[in-house]
Amino acid sequence: MARTAWIEMLFPPLVALLVALVAGDLLILAYGQNPAAVWHLLVDGTWGNFYGIGQVLYKATTLCFTGLSVAIALRAGLFNVGAEGQLAAGGFGAGLAGLLLPATMPWFFAFMLMFLAAALCGSAVAAVPGVLKARFGAHEVIATIMMNFMVLALLNYLVAAHLHTPETLHTQSIASGLVPRLSVLLPVFHGSAANWLIVLAILAALLVGVVLFASRFGFELRAVGLQVGAAENAGISVGSTWIRAMLLAGALAGLGGLNFVLGYKGFYEDGFAGGAGFLGIAVALVGRNHPLGVVISALCFATLSQGGLAIHALVPKQMVEVLQALVILAVAMAVPEVRTRLARSVRGKP
Amino acid sequence: MTTLAIQMTGIDKRFAAVQANRGASLEVAKGEIHALMGENGAGKSTLVKILAGLQPPDAGQFFVDGREVTGWTTPQALTAGVAMVHQHFMLVPTLTVAENVVLGREPTHGLRLDRQAAVQAVRDLCQSSGLQVDPNRLVADLSVGEAQRVEILKVLYRGAQVLLLDEPTAVLSPPEVAELWGVLRRLQQGGATIVLISHKLDEVMAISQRVTVMRQGQTVQVLDTAQTTAAELARAMVGRDVDLDVQRPENQAGKPLLRVTQLQVQGSRGQPALLGLDLTIHAGEILGIAGVEGNGQSELLDALAGLRPYQGSIKLADQELATLSLSQRTQAGLAHVPEDRHQRALILDYSVADNLILGKLAEFSRRGVLDQRAIAAHAAELIAEYDIRPTDPQVPVRGLSGGNQQKVVLARELSRSFKVLLAAQPTRGVDVGAIEFIHARLRQARAQGKGVLLVSSELREILTLSDRIAVLYRGRIVAMLPRAQASESVLGAYMTGAAQAVTHG
Numbered sequence: 134m135a136r137t138a139w140i141e142m143l144f145p146p147l148v149a150l151l152v153a154l155v156a157g158d159l160l161i162l163a164y165g166q167n168p169a170a171v172w173h174l175l176v177d178g179t180w181g182n183f184y185g186i187g188q189v190l191y192k193a194t195t196l197c198f199t200g201l202s203v204a205i206a207l208r209a210g211l212f213n214v215g216a217e218g219q220l221a222a223g224g225f226g227a228g229l230a231g232l233l234l235p236a237t238m239p240w241f242f243a244f245m246l247m248f249l250a251a252a253l254c255g256s257a258v259a260a261v262p263g264v265l266k267a268r269f270g271a272h273e274v275i276a277t278i279m280m281n282f283m284v285l286a287l288l289n290y291l292v293a294a295h296l297h298t299p300e301t302l303h304t305q306s307i308a309s310g311l312v313p314r315l316s317v318l319l320p321v322f323h324g325s326a327a328n329w330l331i332v333l334a335i336l337a338a339l340l341v342g343v344v345l346f347a348s349r350f351g352f353e354l355r356a357v358g359l360q361v362g363a364a365e366n367a368g369i370s371v372g373s374t375w376i377r378a379m380l381l382a383g384a385l386a387g388l389g390g391l392n393f394v395l396g397y398k399g400f401y402e403d404g405f406a407g408g409a410g411f412l413g414i415a416v417a418l419v420g421r422n423h424p425l426g427v428v429i430s431a432l433c434f435a436t437l438s439q440g441g442l443a444i445h446a447l448v449p450k451q452m453v454e455v456l457q458a459l460v461i462l463a464v465a466m467a468v469p470e471v472r473t474r475l476a477r478s479v480r481g482k483p
Numbered sequence: 484m485t486t487l488a489i490q491m492t493g494i495d496k497r498f499a500a501v502q503a504n505r506g507a508s509l510e511v512a513k514g515e516i517h518a519l520m521g522e523n524g525a526g527k528s529t530l531v532k533i534l535a536g537l538q539p540p541d542a543g544q545f546f547v548d549g550r551e552v553t554g555w556t557t558p559q560a561l562t563a564g565v566a567m568v569h570q571h572f573m574l575v576p577t578l579t580v581a582e583n584v585v586l587g588r589e590p591t592h593g594l595r596l597d598r599q600a601a602v603q604a605v606r607d608l609c610q611s612s613g614l615q616v617d618p619n620r621l622v623a624d625l626s627v628g629e630a631q632r633v634e635i636l637k638v639l640y641r642g643a644q645v646l647l648l649d650e651p652t653a654v655l656s657p658p659e660v661a662e663l664w665g666v667l668r669r670l671q672q673g674g675a676t677i678v679l680i681s682h683k684l685d686e687v688m689a690i691s692q693r694v695t696v697m698r699q700g701q702t703v704q705v706l707d708t709a710q711t712t713a714a715e716l717a718r719a720m721v722g723r724d725v726d727l728d729v730q731r732p733e734n735q736a737g738k739p740l741l742r743v744t745q746l747q748v749q750g751s752r753g754q755p756a757l758l759g760l761d762l763t764i765h766a767g768e769i770l771g772i773a774g775v776e777g778n779g780q781s782e783l784l785d786a787l788a789g790l791r792p793y794q795g796s797i798k799l800a801d802q803e804l805a806t807l808s809l810s811q812r813t814q815a816g817l818a819h820v821p822e823d824r825h826q827r828a829l830i831l832d833y834s835v836a837d838n839l840i841l842g843k844l845a846e847f848s849r850r851g852v853l854d855q856r857a858i859a860a861h862a863a864e865l866i867a868e869y870d871i872r873p874t875d876p877q878v879p880v881r882g883l884s885g886g887n888q889q890k891v892v893l894a895r896e897l898s899r900s901f902k903v904l905l906a907a908q909p910t911r912g913v914d915v916g917a918i919e920f921i922h923a924r925l926r927q928a929r930a931q932g933k934g935v936l937l938v939s940s941e942l943r944e945i946l947t948l949s950d951r952i953a954v955l956y957r958g959r960i961v962a963m964l965p966r967a968q969a970s971e972s973v974l975g976a977y978m979t980g981a982a983q984a985v986t987h988g
Contacts, residue, residue, distance in 0.1 A: 367841035368810025
């Protein structure tokens, strides 16, 4: 029983990856290159050296947070397309808090304050669609997409008009509470952006696992996601579960912003999210909304996106973006919950 | 020997972990009404779906009209005149009856639909089959019984000679059932062959010529209806003797527990569904609500359970429920077996153990963390007490038969401390063995001095269990009868509006 359940869980994403790889082969052939050489280059440029590994880990950290954000919302039956805006807001919150803190503040307090700021800003952005859904039944996909537009435009304005250092689109550097890179302790990673926030990402995945599968709240959240009517009948408050799920999702995506702001640059820069929030949707789907799956699929997508730079010598790096899109399409077709969700929204049910 | 319309032998079909058919066989003679009986999960529906070309069998031989068929699909089945009458109506509500019937094979006039020809075709079909529906009405305005007639017209329009019906009476009122039997007999006279899935013994006795009984995916017996009895059929289905008419001990109704006064509720489309309803349930009493579906039963249940706003008063042991949330009502002493098992009562992808703690989470968690040990102990206890099968508490409820799913719901609700139980369609889609069990549990609740509100579309169930019977018709209680004064024909008259409103006792 348990074994078939595992196979059912792992089968669709693996098939999807395989299909995408075959399609990728055909594309590379069509471009007149040898697929084996391209794949070799891709693996070599990512897992073949410590700089590559470090870059993959850095990218995976952000994707892990946004993937968890999408996954926990999906478990509650909500399609959080707004991780992009929540991620940006989280990074901005951390950056702004960093600017306001005195430089002499001890590291721990500074970090904790920026941590809270990132989580709160992400939550605040996600709360709006959550409340609209719970209170008025507004569809969360529309609401989260709209929030992305508003948040990204607002942040762009705030930075461009008020907070930037001259000649740039980023804020001034934060003085205290920055997260050291892995290379401080492990010099082999020298030059890569990988930093100790990856530990936080893994802790977050563990915490999401515990919340989903061992806590009362997680039980209720999954119940609402699977069968709204039965959950309501069991006395679970559907609206408040939705709102809490969105707050949690927003906080997770918001924390992803720390990776760039505290772990890499040391300041907030406009447009840093760069699609990592949207990619979180794919990460969650390929990871089957399971925290462990999200960690693994975040590593896969990070490998692809870092690999795009490596294969540039043979094929355009956009090839990797096409490949990612193929993975997402294949997964969307193969993963049952996506199909049923689509079918449900066609039928007009929640 | 007459020619066989259908001959299936050695049919195997497996769905993941479930072996739905193992070497099942079915032989249907041309021109007969053949009943297919069995408990839930016996494999009847699977066998019929294979027959209709909806699912391929894993193994087995299969002849239609004496011709062996392989790779049978729905279009092939339709061409050969074998068609399924769908139970969950697959009609387009915004189109008319005639448009629905011809959908997919429309008579055309150039590029346009020839509406007149469609209407005429439906009229002709109605005439020859005895089905009565106005071809020009919108399907959205039809009653359930009428919608079913349209489904039958659809397959007749496609020239079906073998009609497959999967529990066609589940949604019908007694007069509608009688009408359906008339139609089926008339179709039979016209040469049609009919395969009918049912687990209602009296229906099978009334309409069929032969019965195939299935148990655990196998065909266990084929009987001539004229030479068998309901008791023999029940034994063949369950594999042991079944007693469905337990004598009811005399009613010792106690103090009033639930008092409903002037209850007004709106239906989901905003129409008034209950127009000032009064009723009282006493301790140690089963109050049956009879009525054709859609006369306010769902709204009554929703209002009582707290799922729908209402005007008027509902008092449980002198406590006004109006301001209480759903979970507060549960705490106040309300237990609820909802009518829609799959949407309301169970989370199909949750395990049996997890479904058993729905609505009881406070008891099974400490500081927000689930107490897995207590959950497992609770599940083991209830699985044993209610004979839920399979006995593995970690199996998703989706994999259970209808009867066992309902036992899960019942086990959960009856194991609360409650004063009044709302039991809606407690045995719908449930096999005979489980019906007996569920009825015994409802009687037990009554014997313990609980109040039970029983809403059922099965008159027989209402008559077997209830101490008093209220008939709901168009949002009003048109009759309140003590059991002694009620009978199927009396209730039927009130249910259809043929008799005027009266209230006794």
